[in-house]
Amino acid sequence: MLFGFEWDTTNGWTLAVSILPILLLGLWVTLKATVLGFAIAMVLGLVLAALKAAPSRLVSWPARAVSEFLRDTPLLIQLFFLYYVLPEFGLVLPAFLTGAIALGLQYSAYLSEVYRAGIEAVPRGQTEAAVALNLTPARRFSRIVVPQAIPRIVPAMGNYLVSIMKDVPVLSVVTVLEMLNVATIIGDRTFNYLVPLTMVGGLYLIMTLLAAQGVRLLDRALPKTGIPLK
Amino acid sequence: MTDPIIKFENVAKRFGDIRVLEGLDFTVNRGEKVTIIGPSGSGKSTILRILMTLEDVSDGIVWVDGTPLWHEGAAGALKPAGEAHLHKMRTKLGMVFQSFNLFPHMSILRNITEAPVQVLGLSKPDARARAMDLLEMVGLADQAGKFPHQLSGGQQQRVAIARALAMRPEILLFDEPTSALDPELVGEVQEVIRKLAEEHDLTMLLVTHEMRFAREISDRVCFIDAGAIREQGPPEDLFTNPKEARTQQFLQAVLAD
Numbered sequence: 001m002l003f004g005f006e007w008d009t010t011n012g013w014t015l016a017v018s019i020l021p022i023l024l025l026g027l028w029v030t031l032k033a034t035v036l037g038f039a040i041a042m043v044l045g046l047v048l049a050a051l052k053a054a055p056s057r058l059v060s061w062p063a064r065a066v067s068e069f070l071r072d073t074p075l076l077i078q079l080f081f082l083y084y085v086l087p088e089f090g091l092v093l094p095a096f097l098t099g100a101i102a103l104g105l106q107y108s109a110y111l112s113e114v115y116r117a118g119i120e121a122v123p124r125g126q127t128e129a130a131v132a133l134n135l136t137p138a139r140r141f142s143r144i145v146v147p148q149a150i151p152r153i154v155p156a157m158g159n160y161l162v163s164i165m166k167d168v169p170v171l172s173v174v175t176v177l178e179m180l181n182v183a184t185i186i187g188d189r190t191f192n193y194l195v196p197l198t199m200v201g202g203l204y205l206i207m208t209l210l211a212a213q214g215v216r217l218l219d220r221a222l223p224k225t226g227i228p229l230k
Numbered sequence: 231m232t233d234p235i236i237k238f239e240n241v242a243k244r245f246g247d248i249r250v251l252e253g254l255d256f257t258v259n260r261g262e263k264v265t266i267i268g269p270s271g272s273g274k275s276t277i278l279r280i281l282m283t284l285e286d287v288s289d290g291i292v293w294v295d296g297t298p299l300w301h302e303g304a305a306g307a308l309k310p311a312g313e314a315h316l317h318k319m320r321t322k323l324g325m326v327f328q329s330f331n332l333f334p335h336m337s338i339l340r341n342i343t344e345a346p347v348q349v350l351g352l353s354k355p356d357a358r359a360r361a362m363d364l365l366e367m368v369g370l371a372d373q374a375g376k377f378p379h380q381l382s383g384g385q386q387q388r389v390a391i392a393r394a395l396a397m398r399p400e401i402l403l404f405d406e407p408t409s410a411l412d413p414e415l416v417g418e419v420q421e422v423i424r425k426l427a428e429e430h431d432l433t434m435l436l437v438t439h440e441m442r443f444a445r446e447i448s449d450r451v452c453f454i455d456a457g458a459i460r461e462q463g464p465p466e467d468l469f470t471n472p473k474e475a476r477t478q479q480f481l482q483a484v485l486a487d
Contacts, residue, residue, distance in 0.1 A: 129331035129390075132282050133345035133397060134320040137313065143344070147335045223335065 002182065007190060015195050019186050023199055026182030027207070033100050033178060034165040040104025041164070042157075045111030049119070052112060070109035075170055078102050083174045099171035107164050111157065118153035119145060151222050158215025162208045179203065234293070235260040235401060235433050236281065241290035243276055243457075250276045252457040254290070258401075263427045263434040265444040265465075268454035269480060274437040277454075278403040281435070282325045283316045295322055295400070324399030328406040330386040332378040332393070338365070339374040342393045350397065357396075364392035368422050384415030388422050395426075402426070404436040408443075416440070423447065441484055445469055453477045 001007070005022050008014040051063035070078070079102040083095065093101070122145050130140040172181035183200045187193035236258040243251040250273045258264050266274045279285040280292060281299070291308070292299040301308035302315045311319075332341050342361035346352040352360070365371045368388035370381075378386055387407055394402060404423065408416040420443050427434055427447040438444055444451055445465040452462040453474070461474045472478045 123331075125327060125329050125331040126333065128282075128284050129325075129327060129333070131284060131320070132323070132325040132327075132394070134317060134349045135345060136317070136349075139348055143348070144333060 002185060002189075007186065009190055009192070012192070012195050015190065015192060016199060019196055020199070022182055022186065023179060023196065023203065026177060026179035026200075027203055029096070029176065030165065030168045030178040031207075033096065033103065033168045033171060033176065034161070036100040037103030037107065037168075038161055038164050040101060041107035041111050041160075044104060044108035046115055048108055048112035049115035052116065053119075067109040067112055070106050075102065075106050075167055076173065078106060079170060079174060095171070095175045099168075099174060099176045103164055103167060103171075107160055110160055114153055114156045114160070115149075117156075118149040121152050122148045151219070154215065154219050154222060158212065158219070161215065162211050165207060165211065166204065232257075233260045234258065235295050236435070237293040238277070239291045239293065241280070241292060242288045243273070243280065243285060244288045249457055251280075254458050256452070256459055258433060258435060260400075261431045261433055263436070263447055263449045265436045265438060265448040265451045266454055267438065267441065267444060267451060267480075268460075272454050273457045274454055275405050278325065278405045278435060278437055281401070281403055282323055283320060286310070294319055321397070322400045323403065324394035324397055324401070325403040325405065326387070326390050326394050326407050328409050330378075330383070330390045330410070332386055332390055334378050336377075337374070338370070338376050338378065338381070338389050341378070341389060342396050345393075346396050360396055361392070364395050365389075367395075367425075368392050369418075382415060383411045384418045387411065387419045391419075391422055391426070399432070401433040401435065404434065404438070406437050406439065408438070408440060439484065441469065441481070453480065455480070 002022050003025050006018065007022075008018040048063055048067050052060050052067065054060045054063070079099065082093070082098045082102050086093070126144055126148065127140055130144045135143065168178050169180035171178055172184070175181075179200050183196035184193070186196040190196075234257045236256075238254050238256040241251055241254040241256075242249070254273075254277070256277070266277060268274050276285060280287055281294070283299070287300050291301060297319065298308060298311070299316075299319050300311050302311045303309045332338075333344070336344060339358065339361055342364060343352075343354065343357035346357040346360060347354060362371060362374065365374055368391060370385055370388055370392070373381060373385065373389075378389070381389065391407075407423065408419050411419060420440070423434075423436070424443075424447050426432060434447075436444070436448070448465050450462060451465045451468045452459050453468065453472075453476075454460065455476055461468060461472060461477045468477070469481065472481055
């Protein structure tokens with residue numbers, strides 16, 4: 001029994017049906033971690049991108065170093081660090097939150113590169129025309145650059161959304177009861193790993209396909225009239 | 231009758247070791263139509279880009295309507311201008327680019343109304359009325375609802391001219407406005423510029439390779455080479471009777487065909 005649901009081990013099919021609600025609860029946690037982690041990454045990534053583009057090297061260099069560090073060290077190490085090391089300094093966070101932050105931190109470095117590439121792909125003449133029309137720096141960015149950068153950014157963002165979802169099982173090592181963790185617990189107790197793990201794989205496949213389709217629809221719905229996309 | 235609206239005083243522009251402009255003195259009077267010609271890499275476009283605040287100066291002072299463009303503060307204690315000063319100065323200037331630079335994500339009408347609404351604070355109906363008048367003037371009133379990529383290059387450039395005029399600049403800069411166009415589309419853009427030159431008291435500064443066009447519309451033609459003005463004068467004089475050897479050489483080369 002897990003989360004109040006009993007399993008039926010008569011055969012594989014009955015087991016599958018009986019543990020589906022348990023796995024769906026795990027899936028719910030997976031989705032929450034994905035969304036929270038990605039939200040953190042989107043905001044922090046934009047901050048990192050802005051800092052890396054800063055004219056002062058005193059600002060841009062540390063931002064670049066942080067971004068490089070986040071990208072080039074394994075997610076698992078970053079997660080362990082947040083979960084086991086920070087409490088030694090008195091900072092204790094719930095496992096789920098720690099996991100979401102770890103995901104968000106690592107992916108913020110990836111997304112900062114996506115933002116940077118999207119912004120740099122907007123031709124310089126666009127900003128120059130905006131200067132010539134005397135638009136303020138904020139409006140040049142928000143009304144001329146960003147609308148043209150978004151259609152370039154969305155497909156890459158979608159890939160990272162799928163990718164972050166597939167990294168959520170890493171959080172099982174710090175006791176987050178996401179889908180994989182739930183499945184292994186079921187396996188430990190029923191001595192049947194085949195069914196729960198296969199189901200986790202299947203559910204993951206469904207989720208990533210849905211997410212990819214969602215991104216495709218979003219990409220198609222975005223106005224990009226005449227914006228030259230290479 | 232000299233009423234300088236633009237004055238370059240010993241201006242230099244360097245990119246690292248490359249000297250684009252060096253010791254440039256150059257004046258344009260109010261309402262004057264001036265064309266700058268010269269070999270590529272001679273610094274022609276840089277003059278316009280400095281005026282449009284797209285490039286700063288390395289040395290010297292640029293005056294626009296009696297105020298330093300790239301500096302602020304009291305005389306004798308000038309310091310580099312901040313964004314607020316540049317913003318104020320830009321209200322006098324407008325620019326038409328070689329590659330049009332229309333905003334691809336906005337309709338033709340939005341391209342023209344965006345800045346008047348955002349910068350000048352015009353109401354949307356007022357900005358729209360102004361835009362439609364200008365589109366009428368450049369002969370594109372029926373294209374208002376389209377997007378830039380649906381227009382030919384010549385039409386796009388005419389929209390770009392209307393967009394610049396919508397800000398009511400006193401000085402309009404044209405940076406090789408027909409260089410990116412197919413030959414058969416050059417005429418329609420030149421026609422619009424010619425009409426502007428004839429009917430408006432706008433100060434116009436044009437960089438071009440079209441010598442015949444320069445001759446037709448300019449009060450004065452300046453030949454620039456290696457970062458400074460080498461010769462200038464009324465088009466009849468400069469084109470038919472250039473004094474400097476370097477000018478003769480250049481004109482011979484470009485007028486050969």
